[in-house]
Amino acid sequence: QVQLVESGGGVAQPGGSLRLSCAASGFTFSTYVMHWVRQAPGKGLEWVAVVSSEGHNKFFAPSVKGRFSISRDNFKSTLFLQMNSLRRDDTAVYYCARDTVPAASAPGTFDYWGQGTLVTVSS
């Protein structure tokens, strides 16, 4: 069965960095587009970033562009989110999600999600 398990969340100071991981299993990770989606406390879901199956094409939400980067290790079936210059409004549960389409910029659906990892940005 498809499993996505996020890790790496914790407390970071404003201006600091954090790296999230998402370990995938139960499917051929290297053939799927992958996303990060977040949910701030008491707020709705917000799309963060997407990476193509081979890792070359990447797109970001305007709120994180230039501060966050997304990457993947297809040999280890792991997705990453490098978060730099963290701000208090980056505080959220971060989910990784699998897409149903073969291209990062194409319309698609998040068909499987992880349980999320909490990132708190606070001094």
Add this chain to the structure above:
Amino acid sequence: QSVLTQPASVSGSPGQSITISCTGSSSDVGGYSYVSWYQLHPGKAPKLIIYEVTDRPSGVSDRFSGSKSGNTASLTISGLQAEDEGDYYCSSYSSSVTLRVFGSGTRVNVL
């Protein structure tokens, strides 16, 4: 601030039907047949319940159905059950720089 607008909450008694709306624009909901709906329960992974406006993944109850008219998509839950309580979010592909947009979320309460 969410791009797609949903009612904050919808309530119904067991056995009743409820409908949740999701209103966007021609750049997202109205322009594409890639509207999906997700069910969220605290501490659990979000679950896909409707994709491409009307389709249900295998294993999802046929009590859940989706539709779209213009810039508004809708999720209907028929025969409401206690287990349906939770938060529901719509999502759509968007032609804006934000490739995927979400609704503001709707809390479903089973009375």
